[in-house]
Amino acid sequence: MILEIKNLVKRYGEFLAVDNASLAIKEGQIFGLLGPNGAGKTTTINTIIGLSKIDSGEIKVFGKELWANEMEIKAQIGVVPQDIALFWDLKAYENVTFFGRLYGLKGETLKNSVKEALEFTGLWDRRKDYPKQYSGGMRRRLNIACAIVHKPKLIIMDEPTVGIDPQSRKHILNSVKKLNQRGSTVIYTSHYMEEIEEICDEIVIMDKGKIIARGTNEELKALISTEDKITMELSGINYTVVENIKKIPGVKDCVVDENSMEVISNKNSKNLGTIIDVIVNNGIDINKINVDKPTLEGVFLTLTGRKLRD
Numbered sequence: 001m002i003l004e005i006k007n008l009v010k011r012y013g014e015f016l017a018v019d020n021a022s023l024a025i026k027e028g029q030i031f032g033l034l035g036p037n038g039a040g041k042t043t044t045i046n047t048i049i050g051l052s053k054i055d056s057g058e059i060k061v062f063g064k065e066l067w068a069n070e071m072e073i074k075a076q077i078g079v080v081p082q083d084i085a086l087f088w089d090l091k092a093y094e095n096v097t098f099f100g101r102l103y104g105l106k107g108e109t110l111k112n113s114v115k116e117a118l119e120f121t122g123l124w125d126r127r128k129d130y131p132k133q134y135s136g137g138m139r140r141r142l143n144i145a146c147a148i149v150h151k152p153k154l155i156i157m158d159e160p161t162v163g164i165d166p167q168s169r170k171h172i173l174n175s176v177k178k179l180n181q182r183g184s185t186v187i188y189t190s191h192y193m194e195e196i197e198e199i200c201d202e203i204v205i206m207d208k209g210k211i212i213a214r215g216t217n218e219e220l221k222a223l224i225s226t227e228d229k230i231t232m233e234l235s236g237i238n239y240t241v242v243e244n245i246k247k248i249p250g251v252k253d254c255v256v257d258e259n260s261m262e263v264i265s266n267k268n269s270k271n272l273g274t275i276i277d278v279i280v281n282n283g284i285d286i287n288k289i290n291v292d293k294p295t296l297e298g299v300f301l302t303l304t305g306r307k308l309r310d
């Protein structure tokens with residue numbers, strides 16, 4: 001395990017921000033921490049990087065106790081904080097160089113690493129600009145360049161796509177995948193379930209300081225769904241077609257109402273093609289088709305009764 005947290009408790013005064021959270025992250029994963037605003041994601045991250053003292057619990061990073069090995073551990077972590085952390089009166093490449101030096105890089109290694117980090121984030125051509133000349137998305141990317149210049153084993157990104165343009169968002173998500181392929185384990189926090197779905201191997205859902213669910217994308221969705229639902233708008237529905245659809249393996253029910261049909265199948269029965277064939281072979285036109293897939297938003301809603309994004 002690259003990171004192990006056991007029974008973590010963090011209070012701000014009387015307020016319980018992280019409530020007995022435990023999680024384990026394997027080397028090589030893109031691990032998603034999903035939860036609405038105020039769930040306790042940043043607080044959890046801050047405890048992992050030693051920014052915030054814990055009230056009780058255990059944190060092991062790279063198999064070692066965080067408190068006893070803080071400097072050694074921090075040298076192998078790259079953090080992209082939620083709020084942009086840059087020097088405004090330093091040029092982009094000077095910012096990255098500063099962070100590289102902080103992590104002990106020198107001479108040619110430093111120079112090459114800075115170039116690589118700026119190329120990786122697509123900012124090499126704009127390296128001589130100041131952050132104030134950058135768009136919000138470019139500043140985020142520069143923040144990422146600063147965090148990865150020392151090629152850390154573990155990269156922690158705290159909501160890196162909040163408030164940025166779609167192009168930069170895409171760039172950042174691709175960077176996360178590439179960093180992972182390059183060998184880094186990534187912890188990615190977000191309240192955008194689409195992003196977490198797209199890039200994460202394993203996900204933990206947090207709410208009000210508690211971990212309320214964990215698993216792969218599929219495992220989490222399986223929590224709320226045992227069936228697939230297909231709804232169609234058709235012209236000329238007849239009794240025979242309904243009977244024939246009900247005979248298809250995996251189909252649990254077929255209900256019609258005027259021009260619409262709803263077919264419920266066992267999960268993953270993969271019989272959509274057969275259902276369509278039966279309809280078409282009965283001379284019925286399909287005007288519209290919709291397959292309901294479970295989403296992480298749905299998982300959150302089922303578990304908490306609330307939407308992820310209010």
Ligand SMILES: Nc1ncnc2c1ncn2[C@@H]1O[C@H](COP(=O)(O)OP(=O)(O)OP(=O)(O)O)[C@@H](O)[C@H]1O
Nearest residue numbers: 012015017035036037038039040041042043044159
């Ligand atoms: N320094 C602090 N003092 C008091 N309360 C705090 C402090 N920092 C965070 N909190 C509270 O702890 C809770 C968890 O906050 P945290 O920032 O960890 O949530 P989050 O899941 O990261 O949400 P967001 O996406 O909004 O940052 C919130 O209710 C927040 O108001």
